[in-house]
Amino acid sequence: MTDHRPLRGPATDKAARRTGAVRISGLSKRYAMGGKAMTVLDDINLSIRPGEFVSIVGPSGCGKSTLLRLIVGLDTDYDGEIRLDDTRVAGTGLERGLVFQDHRLFPWMTVAKNVEVALLNQKLPRDRRERVISEHLALVGLSDFGDAYPHQLSGGMAQRAAIARALANEPKVLALDEPLGALDALTRVKVQAELQRIWMEAGTTMIMVTHDVDEALFLGDRVVVMSPRPGRIARIVDVDLPHPRDRASPLLHRLKDEILAELTREPREDDGTLVTFPGRPRG
Amino acid sequence: MPMPSRGPAPSRLPAMAIRIAPIAGILILWEIAALSGIWPRQVLVPLEQVGATLLALASDGELARHLSASLYRLASGFLVGSVIGVSTGAAMALSRNVHRLLWPTFSCVRQVPVIAFIPLLILFFDVEDSFKIVVVAMASFFPSALATHDAVRDIPESHREVARLYRMPTAPFLVRLILPATVPQVLTGLRLGLTRGWLSLVAAELLAADSGLGQMMEMGRQLFQIDVVLAGVFVTGLIGFLLDNSMVRVERHLSRWRTA
Ligand SMILES: Nc1ncnc2c1ncn2[C@@H]1O[C@H](COP(=O)(O)OP(=O)(O)OP(=O)(O)O)[C@@H](O)[C@H]1O
Numbered sequence A: 001m002t003d004h005r006p007l008r009g010p011a012t013d014k015a016a017r018r019t020g021a022v023r024i025s026g027l028s029k030r031y032a033m034g035g036k037a038m039t040v041l042d043d044i045n046l047s048i049r050p051g052e053f054v055s056i057v058g059p060s061g062c063g064k065s066t067l068l069r070l071i072v073g074l075d076t077d078y079d080g081e082i083r084l085d086d087t088r089v090a091g092t093g094l095e096r097g098l099v100f101q102d103h104r105l106f107p108w109m110t111v112a113k114n115v116e117v118a119l120l121n122q123k124l125p126r127d128r129r130e131r132v133i134s135e136h137l138a139l140v141g142l143s144d145f146g147d148a149y150p151h152q153l154s155g156g157m158a159q160r161a162a163i164a165r166a167l168a169n170e171p172k173v174l175a176l177d178e179p180l181g182a183l184d185a186l187t188r189v190k191v192q193a194e195l196q197r198i199w200m201e202a203g204t205t206m207i208m209v210t211h212d213v214d215e216a217l218f219l220g221d222r223v224v225v226m227s228p229r230p231g232r233i234a235r236i237v238d239v240d241l242p243h244p245r246d247r248a249s250p251l252l253h254r255l256k257d258e259i260l261a262e263l264t265r266e267p268r269e270d271d272g273t274l275v276t277f278p279g280r281p282r283g
Numbered sequence B: 001m002p003m004p005s006r007g008p009a010p011s012r013l014p015a016m017a018i019r020i021a022p023i024a025g026i027l028i029l030w031e032i033a034a035l036s037g038i039w040p041r042q043v044l045v046p047l048e049q050v051g052a053t054l055l056a057l058a059s060d061g062e063l064a065r066h067l068s069a070s071l072y073r074l075a076s077g078f079l080v081g082s083v084i085g086v087s088t089g090a091a092m093a094l095s096r097n098v099h100r101l102l103w104p105t106f107s108c109v110r111q112v113p114v115i116a117f118i119p120l121l122i123l124f125f126d127v128e129d130s131f132k133i134v135v136v137a138m139a140s141f142f143p144s145a146l147a148t149h150d151a152v153r154d155i156p157e158s159h160r161e162v163a164r165l166y167r168m169p170t171a172p173f174l175v176r177l178i179l180p181a182t183v184p185q186v187l188t189g190l191r192l193g194l195t196r197g198w199l200s201l202v203a204a205e206l207l208a209a210d211s212g213l214g215q216m217m218e219m220g221r222q223l224f225q226i227d228v229v230l231a232g233v234f235v236t237g238l239i240g241f242l243l244d245n246s247m248v249r250v251e252r253h254l255s256r257w258r259t260a
């Protein structure tokens, strides 16, 4: 499954990209819990255009991480279909990347070596490999930290290193699972801007899970709002503003209010399973 | 490893004194008991006589001859046992089929002290070196294999997922992930294996040998030279201590990233 696409420089023209479309149809995922099947994702349908930035928000436990794991192929046990440019997803592949919620750098490797992990599946000449690594470290502002070990980095730097690793083999689709969740507000805003710049330069399709509605709206072409038990798409909000965006835009504020209203909506009548008391029959 | 604070650091000398106090205490009690004459001097040999014997053995090359025989067996046996042990442990942890095939047998045989195999092994191997090398190899095989197996099993799923995500080929997967992630635990297993190897070797030499530290002690026992036996005990303990200590150093050095 080695991907031998020629490596683009980070500054490839975005319009030239026609690949990186994700099509999810009729996707359901069940987990067996204590002998009982629990539906975590129920009939998810979502089409993502090449180069689009899709944000996903939703309450904890509604299956956002599960969805990303399915998209990158870490979990292949599901009903329905996930296609990348018409190829059915069956396992991991270098054309789909993931930034985990925790950075998941290997503690025994330097930052540069950690980035190199993403390139081991490709037969690149050594100097080429070195160049790709340093380019991507530069991309996330870590040029001076290639020889540092993960424990010598701040949380934000580690997260950026993980982003550099995920981008190094230039996936067509990059899934990001709350990549900035652990950062303080200020660092967060900075890395958001950086992420936006990288996305605009590289033109990668990005699917980012976040708990922060502002972040979802600031970055996303669309915001997918999910509802829990079972995880469903409650709403898809179009954010019709050009990038880079002004955080103070009134449209963003209005959409934020709408999304928050959706997220805090009272459970419907048929959501009776939302709260159950132990020992008491449901109903 | 974070150590609980124990107040201001004492100067080096008292710390050293505390470390050697128990052994010094034992030696003093021994000397008092030896001089008291409760037991005959041939049985409870006074310290100075053991020391003199040790010096004599060391200066006439006797000790060196036995020691080098023992260390040669230890080194070859440990090398064989730990290499096979680490590979077997890793294979059992990485492959479900290898695990099914070997684990039950491994778990049973592991419970039998290596010494119990000595009567059998004597029949199969040359009584001098190869028999003892096999004993050491067996003794160090089990701790190394078990530690490696557990270490590989303990690699968090989160690390493995990263490898799967980037489709790491097998060679870098082993060298860059499995190996460094398991080094600390595997080294602890090797350290235990080395100790077990040393113990079993001396025991095997006590039972059957022409040379070696154990044989030196056995000869001493037969000739009722308890001072020679005790000199052997002293050297055995010292060698074991030095071996273990150097393994601890290697362990610490190679596990530095853990102190993060
Ligand atoms: N391996 C698993 N086995 C069983 N159930 C699981 C497993 N992984 C996740 N789940 C269940 O699936 C549901 C969705 O989990 P998931 O991690 O996708 O939620 P999430 O939306 O990412 O939540 P959060 O915002 O807290 O990260 C949860 O109810 C969880 O209990």
Ligand SMILES: [Mg+2]
Binding pocket: A064, A065, A066, A177
């Ligand atoms: Mg999650």
